Amino acid sequence: MSRLDPFRPDGSNRVVVTGMGAVSGFGLGLARMWEGIVEGRSAIRQTSRSFDALEVTRPAATVSGYEPAEHFSNAELMMSEPFSQFAQIAAREAIAQAGLEASHLGDAAVILGCGGGGEQSREDAARQLFGNRRPRAHPTTVPRTNHQAAVGLIAIEHQILGPGFVIATGCAAGSHAVAQAAMMLRHGYAQVALTGGTEANVLYCAMRAFDSARTVATDTCRPFSKDRSGFALGEGAGLLVLETMSSALQRGAEIIGEIAGFGMSSDAGDTLQPTQRGPVRAVKTALQDAGLAPDDITYVSAHGTGTQLNDRVETRVVREVFGAQADRLLISSTKSQIGHTFGAAGGLELIATLKGMKEGVVPPTANYLGPDPDCDLDYVPNEAREIRINAAVKQSFAFGGVNAALAVRRI
Amino acid sequence: MTTHIDADTVWTEIRHCINKVVPALVEVDIRPETPFDSLGISSIEMITIVFEVEELYDIVIVDAGLDVFQSGDEFVKLVQVLLDKKVAA
Numbered sequence: 188m189s190r191l192d193p194f195r196p197d198g199s200n201r202v203v204v205t206g207m208g209a210v211s212g213f214g215l216g217l218a219r220m221w222e223g224i225v226e227g228r229s230a231i232r233q234t235s236r237s238f239d240a241l242e243v244t245r246p247a248a249t250v251s252g253y254e255p256a257e258h259f260s261n262a263e264l265m266m267s268e269p270f271s272q273f274a275q276i277a278a279r280e281a282i283a284q285a286g287l288e289a290s291h292l293g294d295a296a297v298i299l300g301c302g303g304g305g306e307q308s309r310e311d312a313a314r315q316l317f318g319n320r321r322p323r324a325h326p327t328t329v330p331r332t333n334h335q336a337a338v339g340l341i342a343i344e345h346q347i348l349g350p351g352f353v354i355a356t357g358c359a360a361g362s363h364a365v366a367q368a369a370m371m372l373r374h375g376y377a378q379v380a381l382t383g384g385t386e387a388n389v390l391y392c393a394m395r396a397f398d399s400a401r402t403v404a405t406d407t408c409r410p411f412s413k414d415r416s417g418f419a420l421g422e423g424a425g426l427l428v429l430e431t432m433s434s435a436l437q438r439g440a441e442i443i444g445e446i447a448g449f450g451m452s453s454d455a456g457d458t459l460q461p462t463q464r465g466p467v468r469a470v471k472t473a474l475q476d477a478g479l480a481p482d483d484i485t486y487v488s489a490h491g492t493g494t495q496l497n498d499r500v501e502t503r504v505v506r507e508v509f510g511a512q513a514d515r516l517l518i519s520s521t522k523s524q525i526g527h528t529f530g531a532a533g534g535l536e537l538i539a540t541l542k543g544m545k546e547g548v549v550p551p552t553a554n555y556l557g558p559d560p561d562c563d564l565d566y567v568p569n570e571a572r573e574i575r576i577n578a579a580v581k582q583s584f585a586f587g588g589v590n591a592a593l594a595v596r597r598i
Numbered sequence: 599m600t601t602h603i604d605a606d607t608v609w610t611e612i613r614h615c616i617n618k619v620v621p622a623l624v625e626v627d628i629r630p631e632t633p634f635d636s637l638g639i640s641s642i643e644m645i646t647i648v649f650e651v652e653e654l655y656d657i658v659i660v661d662a663g664l665d666v667f668q669s670g671d672e673f674v675k676l677v678q679v680l681l682d683k684k685v686a687a
Binding site for chain 1: 619620621622640642643645646649652653658660661
Protein backbone atom coordinates (compact mmCIF):
# COMPACT_ATOMS: atom_id res chain seq x y z
CA MET A 188 0.00 0.00 0.00
CA SER A 189 1.58 3.26 -1.12
CA ARG A 190 1.30 6.47 0.92
CA LEU A 191 -1.69 7.81 -1.04
CA ASP A 192 -3.20 4.52 -2.19
CA PRO A 193 -6.97 5.06 -1.91
CA PHE A 194 -7.66 1.47 -0.95
CA ARG A 195 -6.82 -0.86 1.89
CA PRO A 196 -5.38 -4.29 1.19
CA ASP A 197 -8.88 -5.76 1.41
CA GLY A 198 -10.13 -3.36 -1.26
CA SER A 199 -12.14 -1.14 1.08
CA ASN A 200 -11.64 2.63 1.20
CA ARG A 201 -8.88 4.16 3.28
CA VAL A 202 -10.26 6.78 5.64
CA VAL A 203 -8.49 10.03 6.45
CA VAL A 204 -9.10 13.08 8.63
CA THR A 205 -9.31 16.44 6.87
CA GLY A 206 -10.90 18.69 9.47
CA MET A 207 -11.09 19.05 13.25
CA GLY A 208 -13.04 21.29 15.60
CA ALA A 209 -12.89 21.52 19.37
CA VAL A 210 -14.76 23.03 22.27
CA SER A 211 -13.06 22.35 25.58
CA GLY A 212 -12.23 23.69 28.99
CA PHE A 213 -9.63 25.86 27.28
CA GLY A 214 -12.39 27.59 25.33
CA LEU A 215 -13.77 27.56 21.84
CA GLY A 216 -11.63 26.31 19.01
CA LEU A 217 -8.85 23.85 18.42
CA ALA A 218 -6.18 26.57 18.61
CA ARG A 219 -7.07 27.39 22.21
CA MET A 220 -7.18 23.74 23.21
CA TRP A 221 -3.87 22.97 21.56
CA GLU A 222 -2.21 26.01 23.13
CA GLY A 223 -3.34 24.85 26.57
CA ILE A 224 -2.15 21.32 25.89
CA VAL A 225 1.34 22.15 24.66
CA GLU A 226 1.82 24.64 27.48
CA GLY A 227 1.04 21.87 29.96
CA ARG A 228 -1.79 23.83 31.54
CA SER A 229 -4.90 22.37 33.12
CA ALA A 230 -8.36 23.86 32.61
CA ILE A 231 -9.64 22.07 35.69
CA ARG A 232 -10.91 24.34 38.48
CA GLN A 233 -12.93 23.85 41.62
CA THR A 234 -16.47 24.26 40.33
CA SER A 235 -19.70 24.66 42.29
CA ARG A 236 -23.22 23.70 41.36
CA SER A 237 -26.24 24.13 43.61
CA PHE A 238 -29.85 23.23 44.14
CA ASP A 239 -31.56 25.64 46.52
CA ALA A 240 -29.42 25.60 49.66
CA LEU A 241 -27.56 22.47 48.60
CA GLU A 242 -24.20 22.99 46.98
CA VAL A 243 -21.51 20.71 45.68
CA THR A 244 -17.99 21.77 44.72
CA ARG A 245 -15.75 19.47 42.73
CA PRO A 246 -12.94 19.82 40.20
CA ALA A 247 -14.22 20.32 36.68
CA ALA A 248 -13.19 21.83 33.36
CA THR A 249 -16.07 23.86 32.00
CA VAL A 250 -15.96 25.70 28.68
CA SER A 251 -14.49 29.08 29.43
CA GLY A 252 -15.68 32.23 27.73
CA TYR A 253 -18.71 30.63 26.13
CA GLU A 254 -21.52 33.09 25.36
CA PRO A 255 -24.35 31.16 23.68
CA ALA A 256 -25.99 34.27 22.21
CA GLU A 257 -22.83 34.95 20.20
CA HIS A 258 -23.33 31.73 18.29
CA PHE A 259 -27.05 31.04 18.16
CA SER A 260 -30.35 32.91 17.82
CA ASN A 261 -32.80 32.94 20.69
CA ALA A 262 -35.09 30.53 18.84
CA GLU A 263 -32.18 28.14 18.36
CA LEU A 264 -31.16 28.36 21.99
CA MET A 265 -34.70 27.56 23.11
CA MET A 266 -34.47 24.23 21.32
CA SER A 267 -30.95 23.16 22.21
CA GLU A 268 -28.77 22.35 25.15
CA PRO A 269 -25.07 23.10 25.51
CA PHE A 270 -24.15 19.58 24.42
CA SER A 271 -25.82 20.24 21.07
CA GLN A 272 -24.45 23.77 20.83
CA PHE A 273 -20.89 22.60 21.47
CA ALA A 274 -21.25 19.97 18.76
CA GLN A 275 -22.56 22.55 16.30
CA ILE A 276 -19.69 24.95 17.03
CA ALA A 277 -17.09 22.19 16.70
CA ALA A 278 -18.73 21.00 13.47
CA ARG A 279 -18.48 24.50 11.98
CA GLU A 280 -14.76 24.60 12.73
CA ALA A 281 -14.12 21.09 11.39
CA ILE A 282 -16.06 21.73 8.20
CA ALA A 283 -14.26 25.02 7.64
CA GLN A 284 -10.84 23.44 8.17
CA ALA A 285 -11.70 20.65 5.76
CA GLY A 286 -12.81 23.18 3.18
CA LEU A 287 -16.05 21.34 2.60
CA GLU A 288 -18.71 23.05 0.52
CA ALA A 289 -22.45 22.37 0.57
CA SER A 290 -22.04 20.08 -2.43
CA HIS A 291 -19.78 17.79 -0.39
CA LEU A 292 -22.05 17.68 2.64
CA GLY A 293 -25.40 16.71 1.16
CA ASP A 294 -24.70 12.97 1.30
CA ALA A 295 -22.43 13.03 4.35
CA ALA A 296 -22.97 11.00 7.50
CA VAL A 297 -23.15 12.48 10.99
CA ILE A 298 -22.18 9.92 13.61
CA LEU A 299 -21.63 11.32 17.09
CA GLY A 300 -20.89 9.95 20.51
CA CYS A 301 -22.70 11.30 23.53
CA GLY A 302 -23.02 9.87 27.00
CA GLY A 303 -25.78 11.76 28.75
CA GLY A 304 -27.56 13.97 26.25
CA GLY A 305 -29.62 16.82 27.63
CA GLU A 306 -28.87 16.48 31.31
CA GLN A 307 -29.63 20.14 31.99
CA SER A 308 -33.23 19.81 30.85
CA ARG A 309 -33.64 16.56 32.75
CA GLU A 310 -32.44 18.32 35.86
CA ASP A 311 -34.80 21.23 35.18
CA ALA A 312 -37.70 18.82 34.67
CA ALA A 313 -36.91 17.08 37.94
CA ARG A 314 -36.97 20.40 39.78
CA GLN A 315 -40.22 21.38 38.10
CA LEU A 316 -42.04 18.09 38.59
CA PHE A 317 -40.66 16.78 41.87
CA GLY A 318 -39.17 19.86 43.53
CA ASN A 319 -41.87 22.38 42.63
CA ARG A 320 -44.56 19.71 42.30
CA ARG A 321 -45.85 21.24 39.09
CA PRO A 322 -47.95 19.10 36.75
CA ARG A 323 -46.15 19.82 33.51
CA ALA A 324 -42.56 19.69 32.30
CA HIS A 325 -41.28 22.41 30.01
CA PRO A 326 -42.48 21.71 26.45
CA THR A 327 -38.95 21.71 25.04
CA THR A 328 -37.76 19.03 27.46
CA VAL A 329 -37.99 16.21 24.94
CA PRO A 330 -36.36 17.90 21.94
CA ARG A 331 -33.61 19.32 24.13
CA THR A 332 -32.79 16.10 25.96
CA ASN A 333 -32.61 13.76 22.98
CA HIS A 334 -29.09 12.52 22.38
CA GLN A 335 -29.71 12.81 18.66
CA ALA A 336 -30.57 16.49 18.93
CA ALA A 337 -26.92 17.32 18.25
CA VAL A 338 -26.95 15.27 15.05
CA GLY A 339 -30.25 16.74 13.92
CA LEU A 340 -29.19 20.32 14.50
CA ILE A 341 -25.90 19.83 12.61
CA ALA A 342 -27.82 18.23 9.74
CA ILE A 343 -30.29 21.11 9.65
CA GLU A 344 -27.58 23.76 9.77
CA HIS A 345 -25.52 22.24 6.96
CA GLN A 346 -28.34 20.52 5.06
CA ILE A 347 -26.80 17.08 5.47
CA LEU A 348 -29.13 14.34 4.24
CA GLY A 349 -27.04 11.21 4.82
CA PRO A 350 -27.10 8.76 7.73
CA GLY A 351 -27.18 10.35 11.17
CA PHE A 352 -27.22 8.81 14.61
CA VAL A 353 -25.71 8.85 18.07
CA ILE A 354 -23.75 6.20 19.88
CA ALA A 355 -24.26 6.36 23.64
CA THR A 356 -21.52 4.24 25.16
CA GLY A 357 -20.61 6.77 27.80
CA CYS A 358 -16.89 7.42 28.10
CA ALA A 359 -16.14 5.38 24.97
CA ALA A 360 -18.87 6.93 22.84
CA GLY A 361 -16.64 9.35 20.94
CA SER A 362 -14.21 6.61 19.93
CA HIS A 363 -17.02 4.22 19.06
CA ALA A 364 -18.53 6.93 16.87
CA VAL A 365 -15.26 7.49 15.01
CA ALA A 366 -14.90 3.73 14.51
CA GLN A 367 -18.46 3.46 13.22
CA ALA A 368 -18.02 6.40 10.85
CA ALA A 369 -14.75 4.97 9.55
CA MET A 370 -16.43 1.61 9.02
CA MET A 371 -19.18 3.27 6.98
CA LEU A 372 -16.72 5.20 4.84
CA ARG A 373 -14.59 2.14 4.23
CA HIS A 374 -17.56 0.33 2.78
CA GLY A 375 -19.08 3.15 0.78
CA TYR A 376 -22.08 4.14 2.88
CA ALA A 377 -20.79 7.71 2.60
CA GLN A 378 -17.71 9.52 1.29
CA VAL A 379 -17.65 12.15 4.03
CA ALA A 380 -18.60 11.90 7.68
CA LEU A 381 -18.74 14.26 10.62
CA THR A 382 -17.92 12.34 13.74
CA GLY A 383 -16.53 12.58 17.26
CA GLY A 384 -18.38 13.33 20.46
CA THR A 385 -20.05 15.90 22.61
CA GLU A 386 -21.06 16.29 26.26
CA ALA A 387 -22.15 18.94 28.74
CA ASN A 388 -23.12 17.55 32.10
CA VAL A 389 -21.17 19.49 34.69
CA LEU A 390 -24.36 19.77 36.69
CA TYR A 391 -25.49 19.30 40.25
CA CYS A 392 -27.03 15.85 39.65
CA ALA A 393 -24.09 14.53 37.65
CA MET A 394 -21.60 15.79 40.22
CA ARG A 395 -23.51 14.12 43.01
CA ALA A 396 -23.91 10.90 41.03
CA PHE A 397 -20.25 10.48 40.09
CA ASP A 398 -19.28 11.56 43.57
CA SER A 399 -21.37 8.76 45.05
CA ALA A 400 -19.62 6.30 42.76
CA ARG A 401 -16.33 7.41 44.39
CA THR A 402 -14.83 8.39 41.07
CA VAL A 403 -14.36 12.14 41.36
CA ALA A 404 -11.00 13.56 42.43
CA THR A 405 -10.66 15.56 45.59
CA ASP A 406 -8.40 18.23 44.14
CA THR A 407 -7.68 17.65 40.48
CA CYS A 408 -7.13 14.89 37.94
CA ARG A 409 -3.64 13.32 38.17
CA PRO A 410 -3.58 10.33 35.81
CA PHE A 411 -0.97 7.65 36.54
CA SER A 412 0.49 9.81 39.31
CA LYS A 413 1.06 9.01 42.92
CA ASP A 414 -1.68 10.45 45.13
CA ARG A 415 -4.22 10.41 42.32
CA SER A 416 -7.80 10.37 43.55
CA GLY A 417 -10.08 10.22 40.53
CA PHE A 418 -11.22 12.20 37.55
CA ALA A 419 -12.44 15.73 37.10
CA LEU A 420 -15.61 16.33 35.16
CA GLY A 421 -15.28 18.07 31.85
CA GLU A 422 -17.45 19.27 29.00
CA GLY A 423 -17.03 20.11 25.36
CA ALA A 424 -17.11 18.62 21.89
CA GLY A 425 -14.52 17.23 19.54
CA LEU A 426 -15.62 16.74 15.94
CA LEU A 427 -13.65 15.48 12.97
CA VAL A 428 -14.28 15.40 9.27
CA LEU A 429 -13.52 11.94 8.00
CA GLU A 430 -13.52 11.16 4.34
CA THR A 431 -12.34 8.49 2.03
CA MET A 432 -8.82 8.91 0.73
CA SER A 433 -10.32 9.12 -2.77
CA SER A 434 -12.57 12.00 -1.79
CA ALA A 435 -9.76 13.87 -0.04
CA LEU A 436 -7.40 13.46 -2.99
CA GLN A 437 -10.08 14.46 -5.46
CA ARG A 438 -10.78 17.64 -3.51
CA GLY A 439 -7.12 18.37 -2.94
CA ALA A 440 -7.82 18.48 0.80
CA GLU A 441 -5.03 18.63 3.34
CA ILE A 442 -4.82 15.27 5.05
CA ILE A 443 -4.21 15.45 8.79
CA GLY A 444 -3.86 11.72 9.37
CA GLU A 445 -5.40 8.36 8.66
CA ILE A 446 -7.88 6.42 10.75
CA ALA A 447 -5.91 3.30 10.04
CA GLY A 448 -7.71 0.85 12.28
CA PHE A 449 -10.16 0.37 15.06
CA GLY A 450 -11.04 -2.25 17.60
CA MET A 451 -13.99 -2.73 19.90
CA SER A 452 -14.66 -5.16 22.70
CA SER A 453 -16.58 -5.94 25.85
CA ASP A 454 -15.08 -6.85 29.21
CA ALA A 455 -17.84 -9.33 30.04
CA GLY A 456 -16.66 -8.96 33.62
CA ASP A 457 -18.13 -6.20 35.71
CA THR A 458 -20.17 -3.10 34.96
CA LEU A 459 -17.86 -0.82 36.95
CA GLN A 460 -14.46 -2.42 37.42
CA PRO A 461 -12.43 -2.71 34.23
CA THR A 462 -10.83 -5.93 33.18
CA GLN A 463 -7.52 -6.28 31.40
CA ARG A 464 -8.74 -8.64 28.73
CA GLY A 465 -11.40 -6.33 27.29
CA PRO A 466 -9.18 -3.33 26.56
CA VAL A 467 -6.33 -5.60 25.41
CA ARG A 468 -8.64 -7.17 22.87
CA ALA A 469 -9.79 -3.76 21.59
CA VAL A 470 -6.27 -2.36 21.21
CA LYS A 471 -4.86 -5.52 19.60
CA THR A 472 -7.77 -5.56 17.17
CA ALA A 473 -7.16 -1.91 16.27
CA LEU A 474 -3.47 -2.58 15.56
CA GLN A 475 -4.28 -5.66 13.52
CA ASP A 476 -6.95 -3.80 11.59
CA ALA A 477 -4.46 -1.03 10.84
CA GLY A 478 -1.72 -3.43 9.82
CA LEU A 479 0.51 -1.92 12.48
CA ALA A 480 2.93 -3.73 14.77
CA PRO A 481 3.45 -2.66 18.39
CA ASP A 482 6.82 -1.15 17.52
CA ASP A 483 5.20 1.09 14.89
CA ILE A 484 3.40 3.01 17.65
CA THR A 485 5.05 6.09 19.09
CA TYR A 486 2.29 7.36 21.34
CA VAL A 487 -0.73 6.03 23.24
CA SER A 488 -3.44 8.51 24.16
CA ALA A 489 -4.69 6.84 27.29
CA HIS A 490 -8.18 6.62 28.65
CA GLY A 491 -6.32 7.82 31.76
CA THR A 492 -9.14 8.83 34.06
CA GLY A 493 -6.97 9.30 37.13
CA THR A 494 -8.81 6.74 39.23
CA GLN A 495 -6.66 4.27 41.13
CA LEU A 496 -8.09 1.29 39.34
CA ASN A 497 -8.30 2.54 35.76
CA ASP A 498 -4.72 3.73 35.63
CA ARG A 499 -3.35 0.56 37.18
CA VAL A 500 -5.29 -1.66 34.79
CA GLU A 501 -4.54 0.53 31.78
CA THR A 502 -0.83 0.32 32.50
CA ARG A 503 -1.11 -3.47 32.51
CA VAL A 504 -3.06 -3.33 29.27
CA VAL A 505 -0.29 -1.36 27.59
CA ARG A 506 2.33 -3.78 28.90
CA GLU A 507 0.40 -6.79 27.62
CA VAL A 508 -0.29 -5.32 24.19
CA PHE A 509 3.09 -3.73 23.56
CA GLY A 510 5.31 -6.13 25.44
CA ALA A 511 8.94 -5.08 25.47
CA GLN A 512 8.04 -2.03 23.40
CA ALA A 513 6.01 -0.58 26.28
CA ASP A 514 9.08 0.91 27.92
CA ARG A 515 9.88 3.12 24.93
CA LEU A 516 6.26 4.17 24.36
CA LEU A 517 4.98 7.60 25.29
CA ILE A 518 1.58 7.51 26.98
CA SER A 519 -0.39 10.43 28.35
CA SER A 520 -3.85 11.48 29.41
CA THR A 521 -5.39 14.70 28.11
CA LYS A 522 -8.06 14.32 30.82
CA SER A 523 -5.53 15.89 33.18
CA GLN A 524 -5.97 19.09 31.18
CA ILE A 525 -9.57 19.20 29.91
CA GLY A 526 -11.22 16.88 32.41
CA HIS A 527 -13.22 13.78 31.62
CA THR A 528 -15.55 14.90 28.89
CA PHE A 529 -17.32 11.52 28.76
CA GLY A 530 -19.00 11.18 25.36
CA ALA A 531 -16.75 13.89 23.94
CA ALA A 532 -13.56 12.37 25.31
CA GLY A 533 -12.82 10.05 22.41
CA GLY A 534 -13.27 12.87 19.92
CA LEU A 535 -11.30 15.53 21.79
CA GLU A 536 -8.46 13.20 22.75
CA LEU A 537 -8.20 11.84 19.21
CA ILE A 538 -8.00 15.41 17.96
CA ALA A 539 -5.19 16.13 20.43
CA THR A 540 -3.43 13.00 19.19
CA LEU A 541 -3.75 13.93 15.52
CA LYS A 542 -2.72 17.51 16.18
CA GLY A 543 0.31 16.17 18.02
CA MET A 544 1.08 13.93 15.07
CA LYS A 545 0.86 16.89 12.73
CA GLU A 546 2.93 19.21 14.93
CA GLY A 547 5.43 16.65 16.20
CA VAL A 548 4.42 17.12 19.81
CA VAL A 549 3.21 14.57 22.35
CA PRO A 550 0.58 15.98 24.75
CA PRO A 551 1.62 15.78 28.40
CA THR A 552 -0.01 14.33 31.50
CA ALA A 553 -0.53 17.41 33.64
CA ASN A 554 -0.76 17.52 37.45
CA TYR A 555 1.68 14.62 37.72
CA LEU A 556 3.28 14.48 41.17
CA GLY A 557 5.56 11.48 40.79
CA PRO A 558 5.58 7.77 40.01
CA ASP A 559 3.17 5.24 41.39
CA PRO A 560 4.59 1.71 41.76
CA ASP A 561 1.69 0.30 39.74
CA CYS A 562 2.12 2.80 36.93
CA ASP A 563 5.61 2.39 35.53
CA LEU A 564 5.54 3.78 32.00
CA ASP A 565 6.63 7.08 30.48
CA TYR A 566 3.52 9.22 30.97
CA VAL A 567 5.08 12.41 29.56
CA PRO A 568 4.73 14.14 32.93
CA ASN A 569 3.72 17.78 32.99
CA GLU A 570 5.53 18.93 29.85
CA ALA A 571 4.70 18.27 26.23
CA ARG A 572 7.47 16.56 24.35
CA GLU A 573 8.65 17.26 20.83
CA ILE A 574 8.90 14.03 18.90
CA ARG A 575 7.76 12.80 15.53
CA ILE A 576 4.71 10.53 15.82
CA ASN A 577 4.32 8.10 12.95
CA ALA A 578 1.44 6.17 14.43
CA ALA A 579 -0.58 6.38 17.61
CA VAL A 580 -3.37 4.67 19.49
CA LYS A 581 -6.32 6.31 21.21
CA GLN A 582 -8.01 4.08 23.77
CA SER A 583 -11.36 4.59 25.48
CA PHE A 584 -12.99 2.42 28.11
CA ALA A 585 -16.47 2.89 29.55
CA PHE A 586 -18.58 1.72 32.44
CA GLY A 587 -20.44 -1.36 31.41
CA GLY A 588 -17.13 -2.78 30.30
CA VAL A 589 -17.26 -1.52 26.72
CA ASN A 590 -14.06 -0.53 24.98
CA ALA A 591 -12.93 1.15 21.80
CA ALA A 592 -9.46 1.76 20.39
CA LEU A 593 -8.41 3.73 17.36
CA ALA A 594 -5.12 3.45 15.50
CA VAL A 595 -4.04 6.51 13.53
CA ARG A 596 -1.18 6.88 11.10
CA ARG A 597 0.73 9.78 9.61
CA ILE A 598 0.26 10.12 5.84
CA MET B 599 -69.61 37.46 34.53
CA THR B 600 -66.87 39.52 36.09
CA THR B 601 -63.34 38.32 36.46
CA HIS B 602 -60.93 39.17 39.21
CA ILE B 603 -58.28 40.16 36.68
CA ASP B 604 -59.27 42.49 33.87
CA ALA B 605 -58.64 41.66 30.23
CA ASP B 606 -55.99 44.32 29.70
CA THR B 607 -53.93 42.97 32.58
CA VAL B 608 -54.20 39.39 31.35
CA TRP B 609 -53.21 40.45 27.84
CA THR B 610 -50.21 42.34 29.20
CA GLU B 611 -49.12 39.21 31.06
CA ILE B 612 -49.64 37.02 28.01
CA ARG B 613 -47.65 39.52 25.96
CA HIS B 614 -44.80 39.17 28.45
CA CYS B 615 -44.93 35.41 28.02
CA ILE B 616 -44.81 35.80 24.23
CA ASN B 617 -41.83 38.12 24.53
CA LYS B 618 -40.07 35.68 26.86
CA VAL B 619 -40.49 32.75 24.50
CA VAL B 620 -40.07 34.64 21.21
CA PRO B 621 -37.83 37.64 21.84
CA ALA B 622 -37.93 38.44 18.13
CA LEU B 623 -41.53 39.61 18.65
CA VAL B 624 -40.72 42.15 21.37
CA GLU B 625 -40.73 45.03 18.90
CA VAL B 626 -43.67 43.70 16.88
CA ASP B 627 -47.04 45.40 17.33
CA ILE B 628 -49.28 42.55 18.43
CA ARG B 629 -52.88 43.41 19.27
CA PRO B 630 -55.30 41.10 21.07
CA GLU B 631 -57.19 40.53 17.83
CA THR B 632 -54.02 39.62 15.85
CA PRO B 633 -54.23 35.98 14.74
CA PHE B 634 -51.33 34.01 16.22
CA ASP B 635 -50.77 32.19 12.95
CA SER B 636 -49.90 35.50 11.29
CA LEU B 637 -46.94 36.01 13.63
CA GLY B 638 -44.73 33.17 12.43
CA ILE B 639 -44.78 31.52 15.84
CA SER B 640 -43.72 27.87 15.56
CA SER B 641 -45.78 25.12 17.14
CA ILE B 642 -43.22 24.46 19.87
CA GLU B 643 -43.04 28.18 20.64
CA MET B 644 -46.83 28.34 20.94
CA ILE B 645 -46.86 25.34 23.22
CA THR B 646 -44.18 26.98 25.32
CA ILE B 647 -46.12 30.26 25.53
CA VAL B 648 -49.15 28.33 26.81
CA PHE B 649 -46.90 26.58 29.30
CA GLU B 650 -45.60 29.93 30.57
CA VAL B 651 -49.15 31.20 31.02
CA GLU B 652 -50.13 28.02 32.86
CA GLU B 653 -47.16 28.45 35.18
CA LEU B 654 -47.90 32.15 35.70
CA TYR B 655 -51.51 31.68 36.76
CA ASP B 656 -51.33 28.11 38.06
CA ILE B 657 -54.05 27.02 35.67
CA VAL B 658 -54.44 23.99 33.40
CA ILE B 659 -55.01 24.69 29.72
CA VAL B 660 -53.47 21.89 27.70
CA ASP B 661 -54.51 18.96 29.84
CA ALA B 662 -58.09 20.26 29.75
CA GLY B 663 -57.98 20.35 25.94
CA LEU B 664 -58.51 24.09 25.87
CA ASP B 665 -55.53 25.19 23.77
CA VAL B 666 -57.66 25.93 20.71
CA PHE B 667 -57.59 29.74 20.65
CA GLN B 668 -56.56 31.62 17.52
CA SER B 669 -55.73 35.06 18.85
CA GLY B 670 -54.82 37.00 21.94
CA ASP B 671 -58.34 38.02 22.83
CA GLU B 672 -59.53 34.40 22.70
CA PHE B 673 -56.58 33.43 24.85
CA VAL B 674 -57.38 36.22 27.33
CA LYS B 675 -61.01 35.10 27.62
CA LEU B 676 -59.92 31.53 28.23
CA VAL B 677 -57.53 32.59 30.98
CA GLN B 678 -60.20 34.72 32.60
CA VAL B 679 -62.67 31.82 32.59
CA LEU B 680 -60.10 29.51 34.14
CA LEU B 681 -59.18 32.07 36.77
CA ASP B 682 -62.85 32.52 37.67
CA LYS B 683 -63.24 28.76 38.04
CA LYS B 684 -60.16 28.66 40.18
CA VAL B 685 -61.48 31.39 42.47
CA ALA B 686 -64.90 29.73 42.67
CA ALA B 687 -63.29 26.44 43.59
